[in-house]
Amino acid sequence: MSANIASTGTPGVRRVPYAAIGNGFALLGLLALAIAFVPLHDDAWWPASPQRMRWIWAAVAMTLYAAISGRLLWRSRSRPRRARDAATSGDQVLVAWASQTGFAQQLAERTAATLADAGMDVQLRALAQVDAATLATASRALFVASTTGEGDPPDPALAFVRDVLAAPATLPSLQFAVLALGDREYEHFCGFGHRLDQWLRKAGATPLFDLVEVDNGDAGALRHWQHHLGLLAQQPELSDWSPVTYEPWRLRERVELNPGSVGGPVFRLALSPPAGMQPTWQAGDIAEIGPRNAADAVESLLAALQLPAAAQVRFGDRQLALGDALSRAHLPESAAVAGLEAQALADTLKPLPHREYSIASQPSEGNLQLLVRHMRRPDGRSGLGSGWLCEYAQPGATIDLRIRGNPNFHPPAPQRPMILIGNGTGIAGLRAHLAARAEAGARRNWLLFGERNRGHDFLCHDDIERWQADGLVERVDLAFSRDDAQRRYVQHVLRDAADTLRTWVDDVAAIYVCGSLQGMAPGVDAVLREVLGDALVEQLLRDGRYRRDVY
Structure with missing residues (x-):
């Protein structure tokens, strides 16, 4: 886990330095072996004194070894200090988890790692280690909360429910979000997550974004949570945690709805499904789109690397032409990958993250419609998703699309x-x-x-x-x-x-x-x-x- 994640252990429990004990036993074992081999050397160990250059090179090697060892030791000793500094940072994000089976803890750790990799200070705690004072001093907090049975909290969170959730609180300075895990077959789906969300709102805390419900680990809902994490970290192009399985839809039409507007242009896009597919969705559902890079950007990179676009490579779990793989991935700087063969280049690529858009039509209207505003980055480049849909893709182009149910807005x-x-x-x-x-x-x-x-x-x-x-x-x-x-x-x-x-x-x-x-x-x-x-x-x-x- 990244060094700027401060993870707090169980209060009152001393951590045993197992790594140090193991290293000590290993050194003792090596020393015992050395002593055991001494009787085998009954003659001189070296028939002649080493040449002068050998002494010099030995000294250089020992110096380098000492410098590297010292550097590693300094980093290992400074890591806890950086974690403590993060724990006192006013701009820190608290990530707290309440888990029955361990899944919520895994998601919380992944959430913390995502934010830390984006350069944010993160403190990771079990919800049982969060008290009223912690929440009162926190500026931002993300909660990953599972539900057991009919809306009950996980067993490890019972102390938090008894000591914190049962009492009124005033948290006007706290911004928060909740990832609620549950099973929709139960009547009180995500009940504990909703209870936590409502308690925080009642305490005056401000939601960073609305509660995200996850039904039995639904990957689409988790991508939606990660989408919000990217916005929170101001890095909306973070790769998805899990790959998306798209269907190849077809862009039938694109019409600008607001020509002359002082805002960005808004386009209505009409898309048709693959032949033989009869998609269904409800009002409120979401279209997940797999964006692609501009064709000229891919061609420029291939020309600089002198690699053929048609070369077949393995990209994730798919066999694609290299140009096709590059169109779906973050494009590296040519200097960073110069000299790599096609497959070696493909192995370095990170897929572009999905983009989400509300579906604007009903299946009975004969097509899936989206309304997309063409966004521009500060440097003038098109946004990742809107650039693909509003500029690069032309009518007739294939659009990677997946429909995600959004029951909370049905x-x-x-x-x-x-x-x-x-x-x-x-x-x-x-x-x-x-x-x-x-x-x-x-x-x-x-x-x-x-x-x-x-x-x-x-x-x-x-x-x-x-x-x-x-x-x-x-x-x-x-x-x-x-x-x-x-x-x-x-x-x-x-x-x-x-x-x-x-x-x-x-x-x-x-x-x-x-x-x-x-x-x-x-x-x-x-x-x-x-x-x-x-x-x-x-x-x-x-x-x-x-x-x-x-x-």
């Missing part, structure tokens, strides 16, 4: 009123829900949507206006922040409709929020709590009537 019952709130490309997830509600004949739908300018950024306006004219959307409230002197966002529109909000909630409406985690989502949450009160909002969360898909 639709409510058709008879339940629905309030849909979002901004920007968050309209994608909301559009899928409105399309599903239209198919089901559910008419009590209230949409609140915000963007920059009405003239350019009223995304999906044709669908929304058609559904409203057909009586399938009862109410639409819009906020275009750049159209007025005083900027108004979707949360301001929601506050202005406070009386209507209370009425819909009294009618047992479900509230679904999709869009930006920064600004919009916390702003909407604050208005909900202001209008409805914290107790009711917490009850809506527990009942599944307040759900979010924010990023």
Whole structure:
């Protein structure tokens, strides 16, 4: 594990230096062998004195050996100090785990290692070693919590539940996130993770992102957690923990929805599945995309290395042409891999991480639709996923795609009123829900949507206006922040409709929020709590009537 991970042992238990004891016995054994061999040397050990150059080279070798040994000893002694320094860092991330079988601990260790490799200071602890004082002084904490039985905490976490979770707390300075492990066959799925999440929210802690549920180790959900870790570490191109098995979809169409916008261009993409495949999904589900590099970047690297694109190599568990493998991997600097043969080069490659997008359509519409904003890095280069989808891939191109179920954002019952709130490309997830509600004949739908300018950024306006004219959307409230002197966002529109909000909630409406985690989502949450009160909002969360898909 990286040196900047401070791992705390069990309080009050002295760690036995097994490594030092083992090394001591090994040295004693070598000394005993040396003494045993002494009687075999009854003559002179060396017939003549070594030449002068041999003495010099022996001295040089001994000096180098001493220097290297001293360096290794200094590093081993300094490592605990660096861990202690990390433990006192104000910008440190606490990673705490509660595990029954060891799986949560493994995920916590992998989480800590991912953040540490990204240069962050991390402290790794069992939840039993976390007390109220630790949480009160922490600035950021990630919890990996498994659930046993019908919503119970793991046995090792019982002390934390008794001493910490049972007492009220005030944690206004803490930012947190929870990875909840469970089995969906149980009624209280991920019950302990949800209980921990709710306790932290009630204590005033701020979620870094919404709770991530993992059903029986689902790899897709774990990739979603890792996606958030990359954003937290400001390194969104970290490789996935586990490879993704994609299907080869086809890009049928790409249309820019907001030409002339002061924001980045947004494209609607229509994709068709492989021949013979009949995919199904629900509103709220996610498309995982395997991005690729620009073709000219791959060609330039191959030309610099003087390697053929068609050379067959093993890349992960697949046999691919070298050019194809490079298109799916982080491209190395040519100087770093110069002189390598094709397979040796392939062995150094790290796959590009997946990208996630809300599905904007229903299967009955005949294609899978995405709304993607073309993002630019600070140096002007295209973003990894949006560059591939919005710039490099051309209509007809193969798109690696996998549909991931997202049960936490699946639709409510058709008879339940629905309030849909979002901004920007968050309209994608909301559009899928409105399309599903239209198919089901559910008419009590209230949409609140915000963007920059009405003239350019009223995304999906044709669908929304058609559904409203057909009586399938009862109410639409819009906020275009750049159209007025005083900027108004979707949360301001929601506050202005406070009386209507209370009425819909009294009618047992479900509230679904999709869009930006920064600004919009916390702003909407604050208005909900202001209008409805914290107790009711917490009850809506527990009942599944307040759900979010924010990023």
